[in-house]
Structure formats: structure tokens, C-alpha cells
Amino acid sequence: MVENSETTILLEDTNSNLTPPVSEQTVAIENPAQGKSSQKLTPTIVVEENITTTASEISPKNNFHQISLTDTVSQIELTRGREFASYLGKNISKRTATAANIRNTLSSVAKIGIKPAIIYVSAQPNYLQLQLFLPNGKPVVKSIKKSREEVMKVAKKFSNQIRTPSQLDSHDYLSNAQKLYQWLIAPIAEELVANNINMTIFSMDSGLRTIPIAALHDGQQFLVEKYSLGLIPNFTLTDTRYVGLNGSQVLAMGASEFPAHANQTPLPAVPVELKTIVNNLWQGKSFLNQEFTLENLQQQRSKEKFRIIHLATHGEFHPGSADNSYIQFWDTKLRLNELRQLRLYSPQVELLVLSACTTAVGDEDAELGFAGLAVQAGVKSALASLWYVSDTGTLALMTEFYQHLSKRPIKAEALRKAQLAMLRGDVHLENRHILRNGNQHLALPLELVREGKRDLSHPYYWAAFTMIGSPW
Numbered sequence: 001m002v003e004n005s006e007t008t009i010l011l012e013d014t015n016s017n018l019t020p021p022v023s024e025q026t027v028a029i030e031n032p033a034q035g036k037s038s039q040k041l042t043p044t045i046v047v048e049e050n051i052t053t054t055a056s057e058i059s060p061k062n063n064f065h066q067i068s069l070t071d072t073v074s075q076i077e078l079t080r081g082r083e084f085a086s087y088l089g090k091n092i093s094k095r096t097a098t099a100a101n102i103r104n105t106l107s108s109v110a111k112i113g114i115k116p117a118i119i120y121v122s123a124q125p126n127y128l129q130l131q132l133f134l135p136n137g138k139p140v141v142k143s144i145k146k147s148r149e150e151v152m153k154v155a156k157k158f159s160n161q162i163r164t165p166s167q168l169d170s171h172d173y174l175s176n177a178q179k180l181y182q183w184l185i186a187p188i189a190e191e192l193v194a195n196n197i198n199m200t201i202f203s204m205d206s207g208l209r210t211i212p213i214a215a216l217h218d219g220q221q222f223l224v225e226k227y228s229l230g231l232i233p234n235f236t237l238t239d240t241r242y243v244g245l246n247g248s249q250v251l252a253m254g255a256s257e258f259p260a261h262a263n264q265t266p267l268p269a270v271p272v273e274l275k276t277i278v279n280n281l282w283q284g285k286s287f288l289n290q291e292f293t294l295e296n297l298q299q300q301r302s303k304e305k306f307r308i309i310h311l312a313t314h315g316e317f318h319p320g321s322a323d324n325s326y327i328q329f330w331d332t333k334l335r336l337n338e339l340r341q342l343r344l345y346s347p348q349v350e351l352l353v354l355s356a357c358t359t360a361v362g363d364e365d366a367e368l369g370f371a372g373l374a375v376q377a378g379v380k381s382a383l384a385s386l387w388y389v390s391d392t393g394t395l396a397l398m399t400e401f402y403q404h405l406s407k408r409p410i411k412a413e414a415l416r417k418a419q420l421a422m423l424r425g426d427v428h429l430e431n432r433h434i435l436r437n438g439n440q441h442l443a444l445p446l447e448l449v450r451e452g453k454r455d456l457s458h459p460y461y462w463a464a465f466t467m468i469g470s471p472w
Helices: 073-088 099-112 148-163 173-184 186-194 270-281 294-303 336-342 364-371 373-377 391-407 411-423
Strands: 006-011 044-047 116-123 128-133 140-144 199-204 228-231 249-254 284-288 306-317 326-328 333-335 351-359 381-385 427-430 433-436 439-443 465-469
Touching: 073 116, 073 128, 073 364, 073 373, 099 116, 099 128, 116 148, 116 186, 128 173, 128 186, 140 186, 148 173, 173 186, 228 411, 249 270, 249 294, 270 284, 270 306, 270 391, 270 439, 284 294, 284 306, 294 306, 294 336, 306 364, 326 336, 333 336, 336 373, 351 364, 351 373, 351 391, 364 373, 364 465, 373 381, 373 465, 381 411, 391 411, 391 427, 391 433, 391 439, 411 427, 411 465
Parallel strands: 006 044, 116 199, 199 228, 228 465, 249 284, 249 306, 306 351, 351 381
Antiparallel strands: 006 140, 116 128, 128 140, 306 326, 326 333, 381 465, 427 433, 433 439
């Protein structure tokens, strides 16, 4: 059991700005949140939204510690917006954030079956602060007496434990998964359950943006078993307008091998990945190896309106400036600072998928690139992996994702369904095939064939994949 010292604050809001309405397409989504939190009720303080207040004269018997409420949502938004603007090299902020317009955005997607909440996580030197925004009611702030140093240390160890293939037979990660759950989720668990939340969206502080949040654990369940999950840089940099994906085209491109000068390892599952997505699961076009060029991508987009772009290739987010990170095309590296030049916002791409990415653990520059991917690309949403997952694991998850997306066109929910299929053993490897519910689903390339059965339930196989930007 991890002990928390918490303060709860309710923030008043007065702004009533509205966000654009969502389309009338409707989709039913289950509410997977189960159980009740054992967190004790805490005293509350009511303050106005943009006023700096210090809770310093509260009786010690109430278990409050001294905190400064200088990090209102507007200040957090401004600070994080500047972080991403500095890294990406431009002023990219488009709007302001208030408790009211965040709440209006969250409530506007109820008609497509979503009940989302946004959680701002701020790691201060001496305490961890959570700001929870719900579709209805006042925002709630909780402060946990855990230092930034301790939180960062546990987060880094947790990420390294999950992403290391040599630890696939170990469950040592669970201790840190449960610590992080107690710090990041347990303090607000009652509010999430009471408001029937079925999707949680995180805006993380620096150092925390590459946590595999789906693998946090409450002692009985992973977080992904309770909620659909999303990661945003902040609210103001996220295009939250909903457009359904039914009837849309996918442009799927990738490489199974690369020229010698590219110095990249082969990705033998890519031909099957592209063929399965385009021929079996989604309408569109696919291009492999020598046809996977920047010029061809731009030519194809000039001919047809592809609302999904799928790139099955290496993508690496490195320390340092944005030009150190890249997406590998057949004959060239597209640097992250050049990504905007593709103009994926005209016409608007709803979803960019990068199926073979990796990000440096604990590096604040690398995580800015990862968390800011959708913003920099000019797309509404991006699905990318935090580390290189095995070729077969990636193939299994991606085919599951597109299958669920075709049935239930909510991006984060489709990802959750794919992750659950792997976690629960509905999808696994056996006798040279990916099996789905016991039936032969996909024959594996010869380079990947292994006799026997392989379980894909370890978080290494599914927790890396993260929905960035708009989760719907």
C-alpha cells in the first residue's frame, strides 16, 4: 500500500466559450470502469479559477500539507504550449483554455458514446498535483506528497522494465505499475467512477510523457481494462472536433528492407501488415519499399483524399532538437522539424499511424517529439509506439486495431480493444500463424516463423502503442 497525503480543491469557472459541435454520427461505447476506489474523502477548498491561493493555515489534523495553487489550467496550458513551441520551432498555440471550454468539449462528445475526462499531471519539486476536468461539474485538484525526483525515478524504472524483451518472463514491473497507479489514478478514482468516465486523457508534465500509461495497475486490473486512453500535449494544441472515419480511405506505405546507406534493420512483417490493412480491413492503397518515398506520398495525396496515413517504418525520437528525430522513408529520413512540410492538414488527415517507433526513456526533448507528433504533423490524431515492439507483436496489434476501428470508429477505443485482445489471450501466435479466438488469422512471413505457441499478454507487446492528440 502506498501512502498519499492529499489536498482536494474545487475550481470555480466563469467562462462559457463553446467548442465546435461534433457530427451526428453515433457509436455505442461501453463503460469499462469497474469497482470502487478505497480513497478516503478529503476536505475541500473552493477558489476562483485564475486566482493564486495558498493553503497554508489549515489545521494539521486535516492532513493537508502546504501547497501553492499557482498552476491553474491557464498557466499549465501556457507553460506546456511554450515547451512544445520552443522544441518544434514555431508558435503553435491556437486558442485559450478555461475550465468552461474544456468542460464543454468533454460534454460535446457524449452523443458518440464517450464520457471523457482530462487529467493534468504536474510533478512539482515536493509534491505531485493532479487536475481533473470532467464533462460536468467543477474541476478537482488533488495534491500527493511525492517528490518529483521520486516520481521520475519510479516512472523511468517502470518504462525500462516493460520495454526490455529479456524481462518478458518477469512480473517485476507490477510493483512500479501499482505505485504509479496509486499516485496518478487512485486519488481521483472515486470521481472517475462517480461520473461514469470511460475515457481518460492525460496532459503530462515533462519527464512523464513517455510512461506506458495503459500498463498502470491497481492490484487487480491494468488501467486499459478500465478506460480508453489518450495523451495530449495540452488542450489548446489539440484539435478536438470529431469527424467519423466511416467510408474513409487509408494510404498505407512502408518498407520491409532498406538500402544499405539507410543503416536500418529489416521489418519482415511489413508486407503482410500493409496487405492485410488495405486488402482485408480497410479501403485504400498500399506501397512497399521502393515506392515508399516522400514524392509518392505527396503524389497520392494530390490524387485522393486519404484521411488515414499508415507508415510501417522506423521512427526514432532522439535527445536534442527536433531535427535529431526522424521517420525513415525508403530513400531518406524525414526529420521531425520537416514533418509539417507534408501539409497533412490540407486536406486534413484524421489519423497518422507509425507502427515501428521508439523514444529515448526519460529524455525531455525526445518525449516532446513523441507527445507533440500530432501537432507537428498537422493531423488530428497519431498512433505511435514508445519502443520497438517485435514484428509479430506489431502485426497482431495493428490488424486488431483496424478491425475494431472499422466497427467502432473511435480511435482510442479501437486501440483499447486491440490491446485487450492481446492482454486477454484472444490473439496469440501458434503454429506459424497469428490466431484470433482460436482461428487461424494471418500466416506469418517465413523470417518470423517459430514453432509452438507464443503468448502476447505481456505489456511489452501492447502497452507501447499510444493515441496522441484527439482520442476520438
